[in-house]
Amino acid sequence: MSNLLAAVRPGRHGVATERSGWSAIVGALVACSFLVACEQPADTAEPAAEAADPFAGVEITSTHVAGAIHVLEGRGGNIGLSVGSDGVLMVDDQFAPLADRITAAIESLGGALPAYVLNTHYHGDHTGGNPIFGANGVVVAHENVRVRLVSSGMAPAGLPVVTYDDGIQLHFNGERIDISHLPNGHTDGDSVVWFRNANVIHLGDHFFNGRFPYVDVPSGGSVDGLIANLEGVLEMLPADTRIIPGHGALATVGDLRAYVTVVRESQAMVRDAVAGGTIGDLERDGFGQWEDWGSGFISTERWIAIVRESDAVAANAAAEPAAEDAP
Numbered sequence: 001m002s003n004l005l006a007a008v009r010p011g012r013h014g015v016a017t018e019r020s021g022w023s024a025i026v027g028a029l030v031a032c033s034f035l036v037a038c039e040q041p042a043d044t045a046e047p048a049a050e051a052a053d054p055f056a057g058v059e060i061t062s063t064h065v066a067g068a069i070h071v072l073e074g075r076g077g078n079i080g081l082s083v084g085s086d087g088v089l090m091v092d093d094q095f096a097p098l099a100d101r102i103t104a105a106i107e108s109l110g111g112a113l114p115a116y117v118l119n120t121h122y123h124g125d126h127t128g129g130n131p132i133f134g135a136n137g138v139v140v141a142h143e144n145v146r147v148r149l150v151s152s153g154m155a156p157a158g159l160p161v162v163t164y165d166d167g168i169q170l171h172f173n174g175e176r177i178d179i180s181h182l183p184n185g186h187t188d189g190d191s192v193v194w195f196r197n198a199n200v201i202h203l204g205d206h207f208f209n210g211r212f213p214y215v216d217v218p219s220g221g222s223v224d225g226l227i228a229n230l231e232g233v234l235e236m237l238p239a240d241t242r243i244i245p246g247h248g249a250l251a252t253v254g255d256l257r258a259y260v261t262v263v264r265e266s267q268a269m270v271r272d273a274v275a276g277g278t279i280g281d282l283e284r285d286g287f288g289q290w291e292d293w294g295s296g297f298i299s300t301e302r303w304i305a306i307v308r309e310s311d312a313v314a315a316n317a318a319a320e321p322a323a324e325d326a327p
Helices: 003-008 022-037 048-052 096-108 143-152 223-236 253-276 279-285 288-294 300-325
Strands: 061-066 069-073 079-084 087-091 116-118 138-142 162-164 167-172 175-182 190-195 200-202 242-244
Touching: 061 096, 061 242, 069 096, 079 096, 087 167, 138 143, 138 190, 143 162, 162 167, 175 223, 223 253, 223 300, 242 253, 253 279, 253 288, 253 300, 279 300, 288 300
Parallel strands: 087 116, 116 138, 138 162, 200 242
Antiparallel strands: 061 069, 069 079, 079 087, 167 175, 175 190, 190 200
């Protein structure tokens, strides 16, 4: 498999796990609210019509990235497209109510319904269009994505029919496309999609450009894992790679490097505050220079809670072998 895969998977394996109890309920509620709210500024009052139909005023815009690669933005996760002589390959598909508008945007680029739909992970703002686009194309995703979509009741037409563990490689529109699993980062089933010839990579929700990320801890996500995964990606990317984030504007390698720094250093600030008994002060005062990073769906308070939740799960996991070995 690709050098990218080798860099980000040093002996780790994603496991399709199901959690029960309160943590799973909380995670599900957060994920559900995330699907629609993630693209809305926290202080924006929506008109009555859009409050009734959150997709009423959504427009799908397209931006050329490089070669045959484009990005579509609307409501939900950014969509990557390869449009060429072989047809259309789509990375993520937002929400079902936007499918007609997404299709119209693809047609404006000279394409038709996608032959392939690649899911970077299972969240509904990236897979909501699967039942529509999957009726005409082949849905490809990590095995854990299929497990979670089956559990959520996804219509059969929207389920991945090609799955993988570590990764898979496609050849389409003159591109070598490396799809690599990043274990236990944003969730336990995330993948990145690297269009090698165009030198464009879609990082899914491992990357919220200029914002604190959502790490779905009940679904196998981990702040430590997200940082480690992205550090591995950065080791492999050429300096001029164009990056499609899961949310936010098109980015450079420099933007990604800055994002990893903020995630890592804000995590360290949370840990120091917990250890020093000053977490209340941090929750009140925030992160200073990075306060704007909490202006989206993941507020500063929510990011602090995610870091603490991730650390608590890691600590519990580390304690379990010790408890088993105790007399």
